[in-house]
Amino acid sequence: MREDGGPLRGEKPEKSPSTSSEKPGPGPVADGSVRIVDGAGQGRQQPGRVPLLPEDLRAVLTPVNLVWARLDRAAARRLVEAAARSELKRVEGFAGRTDAPQVLADRLARRLDEQxxxxxxxxxxxxxxxxRGLPQRQQCGDVRCDDRVLLDTSRNCPRCEDRQADRRAQRHAAAAAVDAGMPEASEEERRAAxxxxxxxxxxxxxxxxxxxxxxxxxxxxxARVYRAEAAAARPADEVPAVPVVLPALRPAAVVRAPEPEFAEADDDQELVLEDxxxxxxxxxxxxxxxxxxxLFDHIDRxxxxxxxxxxxxxLVDQAHHIAGLGHLNVAYFPWGQS
Incomplete structure (x- = not known):
């Protein structure tokens, strides 16, 4: 070495510490650091490099971009993209297409902070x-509930608040009963009881x-077993026929149009509608x-x-409606009025 500190001929200069080696890795993910490259270079991607977030999912996955940066395999990224698009479609059904990306992004940010x-x-x-990050966590029976927040309004879920109030009331009742039954016990004993x-x-x-x-x-x-047994016991070729008994025709009080020709029918004549x-x-x-x-005579009989x-x-509903209005008589009919 020379006195001025420079290297002698034939000696290799000492490498200075690289700033990239001293740069800390991503905070939310354990071990290793990655480099993010543009999506256009995916075809010749080098190991340890991850493309940018997909354009249609960028607003959704931005809160977890450091977690995305750990997905160094294309198959893993495709799996996450499919799950994110599916969950985004589901959220759109509650929050609408405009607000759904932000709702899902807030969910991911909330889950990451909790983790x-x-x-x-x-x-x-x-x-x-x-x-854990993408799926909805329904805390009650409301399909809109996600971590006690409604997906459509982003407000606190009222059902979850009611359940929390019930649990708080139960805890207060239990504490009051213990205080009354164990007045001389210590605070820890009463809390445990x-x-x-x-x-x-x-x-x-x-x-x-x-x-x-x-x-x-x-x-x-x-009920299902009973229905299955009844269906199995019934012959396959058995088709129950419901007879319909037709009443004798009554002459109209007022004839407003030529009457169609009807076959003669007795009062007790029984006919099958299918015939x-x-x-x-x-x-x-x-x-x-x-x-x-x-028609009403037929109903009565x-x-x-x-x-x-x-x-x-x-026709039956029309007749009931007219009768309810007080318009029903043997000569009244609403069709063909002049």
Missing amino acids: LRTGGPITDPVGWLLS ADRQLHERVTAQGWAREHAWEQVRARQTA LTPDQVRDWRVRAMRDHQM YGEPSARRLFSNR
Whole structure:
């Protein structure tokens, strides 16, 4: 070495410490550092380099860009992209296409902050994004609930607030009961007794709900078995025919148009609706349109289901409506008024 500190001929200069080696790695992810390159260079990507966030998911994944930077395999990135797009589509159904990216980004930021506060660095970026970061965590029966926040309004979930208030009331009741039963116990003993009593109460309520659901499921299963057995016992070629008894025709009080020709029918004549031709059914309905009393006589004698099969639901409902208005008489009909 020369006196001025420079290297002699043939000696290699000492390398100065690289600033990149002293740069700390990403905070939320354990071990290793990565370099992010533009997506255009994915084809000749070098090991340790990760492309930029996808354009359509950039607003969603920006809060976890350091977690994305750990996805150094193309298959892992495609898996996360598919899951993010699927969850974004689901959120759009609640918050709309405009607000959905921000709602999902807020969820990821909230989950990442929770992970850093309680769980430490992320050791499995793919698994964390797919199982903890992206999925909705429904805390109650409301389909809009996500971590006690409504997806459509970003407000606190009222059902979760009610549940929290109920738990707080239960805790206060348990603490009051312990204070009354153990007045001379220490604070730690009373707290332990209150926790134990609250746990027993919540466990009993859970078992009661499960028992109620078991009974509901048992009744549903029994109903399905009964229907299956009844269907199996019925012959395949058996087609039950429901006879429809047609009343005798009544003469109209006022004839406003030429009456169609009807076949003679006795008062006790029994006919099967399937045996009637379309023309015959149409003739009966035309007569009922002009004489509602004939329709009501049929209902009084044979029941409304038979009248609805023969005269149609619309005609029966129309007759009931007119009768309710007080317009019903044997000569009134709303069709063909001059």
